[in-house]
Amino acid sequence: MKHMLCGLAALALSATVIAQPANQDAPSLDDMAALQDIPVNEIRIFAEVMERIRATYVEEIDDRKLLESAIRGMLLELDPHSAYLTPEDFDELQVTTSGEFGGLGIEISMEDGFVTIVTPLDDTPASRAGLQAGDIILKIDDTFTKGLNLGEAVELMRGEIGEDVTLSIMRGSESSPREVQLTRDRIAIRSVRSEIIEPGYGYLRITQFQNNTGRDVRQHLSKLKESGDLNGLILDLRNNPGGVLGGAIQVSDLFLDNGLITYTQGREAESRVNYGASRGDILDGVPLVVLVNGGSASASEIVAGALQDQQRAIIIGRRTFGKGSVQTVLPLHDERALKLTTAKYYTPGGRSIQAEGIVPDITVDIARVELQEDQPGMREADLPRHLRGTAPDDSDAEKKDSLAGRDYDLYQALSILKGIHLSRSR
Secondary structure, eight states, X not given: OHHHHHXXXXXXXXXXXXXXXXXXXXXXHHHHHHHHTOOHHHHHHHHHHHHHHHHHSSSOOOHHHHHHHHHHHHHHTTOTTOEEEOXXXXXXXXXXXXXXXXXXXXXXXXXXXXEEEEEEOTTSHHHHTTOOTTOEEEEETTEXXXXXXXXXXXXXXXXXXXXXXXXXXXXXXXXXXEEEEEEOEEEEOOOEEEEXXXXXXXXXXXXXXXXXXXXXXXXXXXXXXXXXXXXXXXXXXXXXXXXXXXXXXXXXXXXXXXXXXXXEEESSGGGOEEEEOOSOOTTTTOXXXXXXXXXXXXXXXXXXXXXXXXXXXXXXXXXXXXXXXXXXXXXXXXXXXXXXXXXXXXXXXXXXXXXXXXXXXXXXXXXXXXXXXXXXXXXXXXXXXXXXXXXXOOHHHHHHXXXXXXXXXXXXXXHHHHHHHHHHHO
């Protein structure tokens, strides 16, 4: 094996070197390596390390497994999103973009070596169990996640529908982890949902960008407009982990009349691309507010950044995740592939999203609103034989109070949207 690897290193230098007849003036292998900047010495060390492992490790290891581990280790040192894809991994990638799979409904990432929840998907076992963005998964059943890669962690959480899985969760400043039992379910991601939250004000939520998200958003907006005149729209991208770039471009294009949506920059010419908007704003300039938070990542940040830089929307919430890199799937031999980071996303104004995120125009701090009950006391209605009055309809006020208690960010967004509409109406 050692000689085979060294031979491959020699072949990698130049085919013409092997074809040349031997003579004393021919450049040495090391000379050619220096000219072509090939680290032959490191390749020799790699072959030697592999041979030592094969010969002396306490257990016998399959050569294929050892080489795949070496490849994974090479990519692990690059960035959290580059990965080696086996045929099973590639199938998993396609499942994610198709929008249906079995499991718990958790989007995860690797942060400082720990499996961390980016977002629990809506109406899934994870969201119903109260898991939150930022929670660290220490154990999956009896397996510690430290040392696992993302693919291995996902595989452990997948399983037969109806089977239970126990996660050991550490949250924020809590002094000790707690165990959460969840039942695996079919995760059919409904990418888009919408409603009229008050007469004249629409709400549209995108949970993940899939291949058909642009089409689905258009259909939902048509239904919202059919319910009456829209004075404003809230686009909710909170805890949206991203997804397909095409979906983000299509959604941004719906709200923009022209101009740049995003552009990418990388080393290769193919990775430098501008994405522009076509003519026509589906809302004809109706005020737009976009909700984001720390779980809004990747494609969500592209949409928020485009609408912010084009001054088409006001961004409300908290700084986004900051995942602004482009991954390209590069096919390899035997149905394997590399998912390799090849470029970075930039907003129309030239801001890099990577590790920076999108800073909201209006920051809404995490808040818990508790509606206080009236203190006990005597009221007119408590007096015997009191006259009955005609009470005003306070259903709208109760609805507002309910919204403030249930979703403070959304309550604030609606208040700001109303203010924009009123200012334009004067």
